[in-house]
Amino acid sequence: DQQVKQNSPSLSVQEGRISILNCDYTNSMFDYFLWYKKYPAEGPTFLISISSIKDKNEDGRFTVFLNKSAKHLSLHIVPSQPGDSAVYFCAGYLTGNQFYFGTGTSLTVIP
Amino acid sequence: EAGVAQSPRYKIIEKRQSVAFWCNPISGHATLYWYQQILGQGPKLLIQFQNNGVVDDSQLPKDRFSAERLKGVDSTLKIQPAKLEDSAVYLCASSPPGSYEQYFGPGTRLTVT
Numbered sequence: 269d270q271q272v273k274q275n276s277p278s279l280s281v282q283e284g285r286i287s288i289l290n291c292d293y294t295n296s297m298f299d300y301f302l303w304y305k306k307y308p309a310e311g312p313t314f315l316i317s318i319s320s321i322k323d324k325n326e327d328g329r330f331t332v333f334l335n336k337s338a339k340h341l342s343l344h345i346v347p348s349q350p351g352d353s354a355v356y357f358c359a360g361y362l363t364g365n366q367f368y369f370g371t372g373t374s375l376t377v378i379p
Numbered sequence: 380e381a382g383v384a385q386s387p388r389y390k391i392i393e394k395r396q397s398v399a400f401w402c403n404p405i406s407g408h409a410t411l412y413w414y415q416q417i418l419g420q421g422p423k424l425l426i427q428f429q430n431n432g433v434v435d436d437s438q439l440p441k442d443r444f445s446a447e448r449l450k451g452v453d454s455t456l457k458i459q460p461a462k463l464e465d466s467a468v469y470l471c472a473s474s475p476p477g478s479y480e481q482y483f484g485p486g487t488r489l490t491v492t
Contacts, residue, residue: 363479
């Protein structure tokens, strides 16, 4: 039961340009959505989150947009840097329940 | 602040053998999670503890997997006997009280041959 989907397994972007990572979900009851970043041989690290009652959250170069009617969220990274190259996972969270992760998108930022 | 610690980092065993993983969460974090991440997939929750009680173990294959969290701090996850399809990275994560933010350890990469 794949409640959170990331349909793009990989993405390549030039340094300085915008990276847009997408995520779709099926469960309209999610309370929060989170983005995690994962480097090889490390555990995922929390990047940014958004409450289901918001449509935008910004933290420095990272902005997450939520479109509830489309059940879609996206992570924008502006400007992209080579150090942003990693696998990005989105996750939906049901309060008092559990997290549901997508399959990840591998971002490569080309210098 | 020390992060979530896990050991071992890598383990190779033969099918039908047993294996155990250890996790030490961040001090003060009441909630502890074990995830299984198969190559090319996202992490899948196996079990969630709140202090030393189990909150959710609905996706734990209980015929071969077991987990405990004694005294509400460290936790161990055991597989007995292992199958080829258990090859994965096993991630431990913890959350502070009242927060949904998870802090992950580096994971244990298990290879079953």
